Amino acid sequence: MMKKHHSSGGTTTSQPKDEGHGSMFRARSKLSFAHLVEMGHKMGMENPLFVCHDRAAKATAMINGKEYLNFSTYDYLGINAHPEITQIVAETARVFGTSSGASRLVGGERPQHRELEKAFARLYGVDDCIVYVSGHAANVSTLGFLFNSRDAIFHDGLAHNSLVQGARLSGASRYSYIHNNCDDLEKKLKKYRRSHKHAIIVTEGLFSMDGNIPDLPRLITLKKAYDCMLLVDEAHSLGVLGKTGRGVREYYNLNADDVDMWMSTLSKTMCGCGGFIAGNRELVEYLKYGSPGFVFSVGMPPVVAAACHKALEIMLREPERVERLQGISKYFLEYAQRKGLDTGAAQGYAVLPVIVGDSMVAGFLSTALFSRGIYVMPVTFPAVQEGTARLRFFLSAVHEKEHVSRALDAVVEELPKARAIVEQYNHEHRHGQR
Ligand SMILES: Cc1ncc(COP(=O)(O)O)c(C=O)c1O
Structure with a gap:
């Protein structure tokens, strides 16, 4: 409608009155x-x-x-504004300023980046980890980059918007199963998995809307039976579940490599912002060289990486x-x-x-x-x-x-x-x- 209006040189008697873009915002x-x-x-x-x-x-x-x-x-563990965090942030800012200045690929890293990634890899007992500047971007960019139209993404019906947006961006077929219902998931896997090349099951460690926990042992059985990958978003379970806050893996006492991608935001228990994917070396390296939200976005400010690392240290020190x-x-x-x-x-x-x-x-x-x-x-x-x-x-x-x-x-x-x-x-x- 807008195009027609412009090409008609403003003679719009037969056109509906152009309201500009305002109507779009009113509808929203x-x-x-x-x-x-x-x-x-x-x-x-x-x-x-x-x-x-x-x-x-x-x-x-x-x-x-x-x-x-x-x-x-x-701020699940009440760590935000902890004096040790404020101090490390001030010290880091004095040396490195408040910005990474460019994507880590282009402008290089600061010691805080790798130290934080290694700490999360250790926490989950996996090879490596990649940190993005936003938790939302971590999910969108990881799913959007890894999967394509031949693949399938099976996600919980109440999965966070960032997971759904990532699935949409990927172009993969998207199957939403009834919230926390492994029977429904299995039905969908039986029916659709065979038609796709790669597939992934996506869940949260603690659901952000209902405050309930998925049956992760069963999800692991299903992912193995149907040859899928598994991503667990620990945004609300890191610091919350398990005796020492190590999340849903600790809650169920699982093997680290039963889950392909341990994801979490850094904006909750970790008192900063950003998100990570922890998993095997090959996966992390592939994401670091290709995932758009990492390659084409600025590196996490070193002060934020230092703050999150200190928050993790406090969590582990003070169960x-x-x-x-x-x-x-x-x-x-x-x-x-x-x-x-x-x-x-x-x-x-x-x-x-x-x-x-x-x-x-x-x-x-x-x-x-x-x-x-x-x-x-x-x-x-x-x-x-x-x-x-x-x-x-x-x-x-x-x-x-x-x-x-x-x-x-x-x-x-x-x-x-x-x-x-x-x-x-x-x-x-x-x-x-x-
Ligand atoms: C489950 C889940 N994943 C991802 C995100 C996005 O994280 P962030 O807000 O740190 O970008 C959120 C945010 O609330 C979330 O609840």
Whole structure:
């Protein structure tokens, strides 16, 4: 439509009025919380989106001079802003500045890059590791680069957007199996695997929406039986699962090479940003010379690599942080269930959803809690299925029992009010009395 408009030299009497690109952005805003925020605003509620923090967010966050109980960030072991990290960052910045200046292929490496990669390879007991500047890019670029139209990618129905985008980019046939359902996966493998050259099964170590753990031993059996590779995204399980935080591999006591690609982001327990793929030497080398998100993107800032490495060191040195996180998560799960809240499939490890069903209810509940000094975000369609909207609480080793009970008591009080507001809204909306 735009092309026609331009080529007609502006004589557009028979054309619909050109609205420019604005209409595109308006259509997209329907997917956002914009209408919830607008309605909340009319009711005097504060907007909890894109808030600006005054300091590092820990168990509490300071936002515009007001302190909030914080359940919206993923500093699972409470390591962010640790004095040892601040110190190593300052020392590294003094020598190397804050940027790598170019892609590592072009502008070379800094010692922090390889030291960090070797540390993650050691952690997983594999040959090597490649670090990307973003966790999202790590998944998109790895899957997008390794697979092509002859191949197949079988992924969990609730796999993170970065995994799905990577699968799409690759051009491989994409089979989404029912969330955490190995029977459905096996059905799909039986039916489709034979038609493809290479295949991979993609899962998360701890699911970021439901807080549940995949049946990794069974996934390993399936990958062997159907000649697939296996990628496990440990974004939410590194630092969270296993006695010492080594993730889902430690949780199940698995062999390192039963999984072809151990992936994790560095933005959660590791307190930085970026992502890695750890695996065998050949794979890592192939990615380093070809994967576009590595080859054509700047190297991780050495200060971030140093920060993540220090965070890993602290995690391994202080397993009591992992124990505290697991303890407070279990307390949350039991308290919520005692109060009659729906925690879905959550198993009590750091990611704790409270499912409320309707997206609008989740939005209103979140804004109501924000007004009461509790910062927890809603997850609504399309991130989760319609009817399963939720508040998603991220727990940290630095949360106290009192934080949890205060937040959940407030949920119990505010939930009926949020439901009533939405019912009223729907009623008026149906009768055109907005
Ligand atoms: C499972 C999973 N994988 C990948 C990512 C992307 O990581 P990052 O935000 O560090 O880019 C996320 C982000 O939340 C995630 O939850």
